[in-house]
């Protein structure tokens with residue numbers, strides 16, 4: 001894996017702590033890495049001492065977020081005073097700037113602050129589903145092929161997207177014919193802009209999606225047009241995964257290193273923020289409130305369901321996702337315990353795709369097991385994402401609810417996604433303000449000659465042989481078995 005394309009991954013590997021493996025537990029333990037928000041901070045700074053600074057971009061961060069910039073350096077030391085407020089005044093989604101403000105006569109000290117929210121994106125209509133899936137499977141951070149086979153990426157993506165599309169379309173049809181992600185993310189962007197303004201920071205907030213409109217590339221073009229002078233990148237995933245935040249950051253890096261303005265722009269990336277007190281408390285608030293809807297709240301099993309990733313991401317590629325997820329759940333349960341709520345809880349992983357092994361235990365299997373063990377009341381808590389989306393609205397609310405009730409669970413509830421919850425958005429605004437002084441210019445080198453796009457003839461040859469090989473692979477026994485079992 002390209003070290004430059006994975007800011008912070010090496011540090012996460014070193015920061016990883018012991019794992020929690022028990023399926024169900026009382027929240028009487030202390031969290032593996034941290035026993036309080038304060039100690040989370042100490043852990044992070046200590047972990048940074050032995051990091052290879054040449055390949056690492058994580059900064060010493062007193063803010064309970066893991067922050068990096070796009071370059072190869074990181075900044076030590078205390079946070080300085082908050083920055084001056086931006087000078088561009090445009091509303092989210094419009095971002096038409098007043099040229100007279102933007103032009104170069106502006107005072108040297110004037111900052112135009114931008115915040116770029118990164119998200120996955122989703123098909124807006126059923127017609128979009130297959131091309132959206134193509135974009136997703138064409139991402140080398142989603143299907144990780146060994147180097148010699150990377151030329152197969154696009155033909156394979158084409159095949160898998162066509163084969164997966166009918167199943168995905170059914171799901172999107174069941175939730176109204178498209179993903180709500182764009183609308184919700186725009187609302188979050190607007191709410192964040194307002195929260196920043198309330199804290200006396202004017203900023204443009206942009207939305208950049210990885211696999212559908214508005215694409216990250218479009219958002220970056222707008223950032224350029226608006227002549228933003230300092231940028232905070234905020235992925236809307238609380239925990240870091242190579243497949244989500246990592247993938248979006250890789251795209252950003254490749255855009256930034258090709259552009260002289262962008263490569264000089266001070267940027268700070270908030271890589272993960274699941275440890276932030278505001279996020280943890282907001283999640284605990286939602287759980288506490290939802291527990292009250294049960295007749296016997298203390299008997300309810302709190303069931304955290306996270307989006308899975310293939311095991312190889314964690315075990316071979318050093319994805320910190322599972323460690324961060326476990327620590328996140330631990331922090332939420334500690335917060336609940338501090339409020340006198342001591343329910344049993346468990347963590348499982350949902351949404352596996354394809355014939356490889358994913359993080360376990362699997363949500364569907366655990367639900368059946370819990371039903372068999374006599375659990376009668378269960379509160380599902382989606383924990384890897386902060387908007388409603390297909391996997392909450394269809395997979396959890398329909399498929400898993402049905403399975404749970406069939407398995408003997410009698411009382412079912414589900415915590416809503418955080419969305420625009422004000423305590424959460426306010427905390428994101430704090431995260432942005434805290435990370436702003438850490439922004440530094442990107443300094444990654446341009447593409448090497450090997451990485452530069454090939455000439456059209458060799459591209460056509462590769463595509464032809466790639467398609468043939470993908471076709472052969474597709475009919476291999478493992479793939480046939482996967483399709484039979486509806487794994488795609």
Ligand SMILES: C=CC1=C(C)c2cc3[nH]c(cc4nc(cc5[nH]c(cc1n2)c(C)c5CCC(=O)O)C(CCC(=O)O)=C4C)c(C)c3C=C
Nearest residue numbers: 120121122123142168179241243244307309353384389390
């Ligand atoms: C933390 C969140 C997510 C991780 C990690 C993640 C990894 C991951 N996902 C796929 C395959 C698919 N994901 C799909 C949709 C989807 N995924 C996430 C989040 C994470 N994915 C979200 C929020 C969404 C929904 C977007 C929406 O439209 O609402 C889909 C498409 C839907 C479907 O067909 O199920 C696929 C496919 C892989 C392979 C992967 C890790 C390698």
Ligand SMILES: [Fe+2]
Nearest residue numbers: 120307308351
């Ligand atoms: Fe996904």
